[in-house]
Amino acid sequence: MDWLRKHKNVILIIVIAGFVVSMFVGFGLYLTSGAAHLDTVAEVNDEEIPYRNFTTFYNQVVNRRRDSGEDLTPETLNSIKQEVLQGLIQEAVFFQEARRYGFDVTDQELAQSLAAIPAFQKDGRFNVQSYAQALQFGLRTTPEDFERTQRRQISISRLRAFIMRSIRVTDRELEQETALLARQDPARFKKLKDKEEFRNQLREEKGAQILNRWYQQLGSNVKVKVYLDQIERRRAG
Template identity: 30%
Template sequence: MLQGMRKHARYFYVLFIIVILSFIFWGVGPLDKPTELTVAEVGKEKITIEEYWRTYENARTMYRQIFRDQFNEELEKKLNLKEAVLESIINERVMLAAAADMGITVSDLEVQDAILSNPQFKRDGVFKKEVYFRTLELNRMTPEQFERSTRQQMAVSKLKSIIWASVDGIPSEVTPGGDTQKAQELSRSLSAKRDLALKSFIEAAKASMQIKVNRERIS
């Protein structure tokens, strides 16, 4: 089983990142509940206990879908899931702060387009305002909170694109219809370079930020 995990490590990594990013949909930020206990602080941004456990449960659900009956307490410990979830949320906050420092902005029109194209708010391929408001209401969010979270998510995505662009590029020897195996190897190499560039950026950004973590609250 673990051999299969290593074989498809990139696949699981992408799925996990998708799960972690999904926390943005459910609402984040200290403006919502300023008095709630926090598990970590990244600068002025707080990561609440509620947000952490919600994201953790989302991650467990995703891994349960992947591993089915093989997902148990032992595998969860091997994955170091609790720590991985916390680290991922912290990294997103670091990216958000870095994006703000770099002057990366998201326009109202970009936010609007993102919401209108969100499949969760569509019926028969068409955006439905009543579905949008009902979905937010069910998740105890106001349109303003969701729009703010969407803007944050898009700012982080823009920053990631800038970081990845620094290592992207198609070698001249790769041509359409060429060696498929070589193209796949180059694709894996590019993905590894992207991951390394992103990790290096985050670690450098962390060094310049004040980060407090209360791990005992998730033990």
């Protein structure tokens, strides 16, 4: 259990960091008509998002925030539900786009990504027992579900990297943004030691804006149905 406590937050970051919920806004296209399936929390272009995936990620986020000492009110818990749901929907949209562009992940590539995660290693090498313990006690998920999520996240990361390669911050833009930072945030400007690091930050921000606009444009062709309210009403009844 000491090993688990040591690596729990690292494992959570591996999974949750793949979510784009903090970067992107929603479509506002949720359709909740039709019969709800108790095992499906949402559909994105006919791809079903299992309710168990939603509960797994929801519990992980809740546990992480409670472990940090946060007092979670009913309003906060409801907000977490919506954020997790939004993250799963966004993940489905980008995964579908990644597959459309041919960014598939082979079994060997998946295995290599798992072997590279320190939390799953013992003495510097992938260890099956450590992997099983982390999933069972840390993430409370199955290898099948975790590896499915990991495969999807690798695919999405490749799509994002493909887009980011075309993004540039010119010297003129860097100078303008540096001068703007000096005026608007002098304290942060004083801490700025490496302009190239600042260029990379600007590049990431520009990339986020481009991806955000693209995501919103995809909304006109994406059909989303959400069943969370129906599921919770049925389970409460």
